[in-house]
Amino acid sequence: MEDLGSVAWPPEPIRTERLVLREAEARDRAGFIDLLASPEVHTYLGGPRPRHALERELSGVPERWPGSFVVDLDGSMIGQILLRRTTGHSRPAAAGKADLGYLFLPRAWGFGYAAEACAAALGWLAGALPGESVMLTTQTANVGSMRLAAKLGFTEVERFEAWGAEQWLGMRSPVTPSG
Numbered sequence: 379m380e381d382l383g384s385v386a387w388p389p390e391p392i393r394t395e396r397l398v399l400r401e402a403e404a405r406d407r408a409g410f411i412d413l414l415a416s417p418e419v420h421t422y423l424g425g426p427r428p429r430h431a432l433e434r435e436l437s438g439v440p441e442r443w444p445g446s447f448v449v450d451l452d453g454s455m456i457g458q459i460l461l462r463r464t465t466g467h468s469r470p471a472a473a474g475k476a477d478l479g480y481l482f483l484p485r486a487w488g489f490g491y492a493a494e495a496c497a498a499a500l501g502w503l504a505g506a507l508p509g510e511s512v513m514l515t516t517q518t519a520n521v522g523s524m525r526l527a528a529k530l531g532f533t534e535v536e537r538f539e540a541w542g543a544e545q546w547l548g549m550r551s552p553v554t555p556s557g
Contacts, residue, residue: 385506387444394498397491399447399459404438406448409455409483411436418484422517424541449482449495456491457482459499464513475513475549476503478530487522493529500530500550509552518544 392399402410413419415429445461460479478500482492503510514532516523524546532548539545 385444389502389506392447392498392502394494396451397495397498398450399495399498399502400450402446402448406455407436407438409448410458413455413458413481413483416484419481422520422523422543447495447499449486449491451486451491455483456486457495459495461499461503461512476507476510478512478514478550492526496526496530504552511552512550514548514550516546516548518546 388401411429411432414427414432417426420426447459447461448455449457449459458481460477460481462477462479464475464477478496480492480496486492500512503512512532513535514527514530516527518524518537527546527548530550532550535547535549537544537546
């Protein structure tokens with residue numbers, strides 16, 4: 379995958395009713411380690427990374443590239459939104475499209491933060507790259523992620539088998555201004 383290279387980065391922080399989407403800062407390092415080492419977060423993502431390895435590998439300011447947003451609630455990182463251009467995707471329908479990914483700490487689950495943050499990130503992308511289609515892939519077993527995809531307006535393109543589980547690929551067409 380590659381970044382959204384033609385986009386001016388970083389944007390001004392994106393504020394929603396409860397959240398701020400912003401570029402990663404040094405103070406987020408512990409949050410990234412918690413996110414990447416969480417067995418709950420990585421249930422459908424191949425399992426967590428070992429905490430000791432993350433402590434060693436993560437620099438002072440992790441994940442600073444166009445399309446990577448920290449999701450901040452009251453000054454504390456609760457998740458990450460990832461918008462990247464797909465290259466070399468195994469599914470032809472996804473090739474070259476923007477790809478939405480997200481990870482949230484378990485303590486932030488069940489409050490609608492993922493829907494709020496993803497909608498804000500998709501709104502930013504629509505302004506930064508008008509006409510861009512966006513794809514999302516998740517395991518069909520990940521019921522929460524499937525619900526979120528539907529809520530955000532993604533429609534199924536196909537299902538396929540990968541990593542020993544059924545995967546769901548959805549697409550969200552560009553929002554066209556009415557009038």
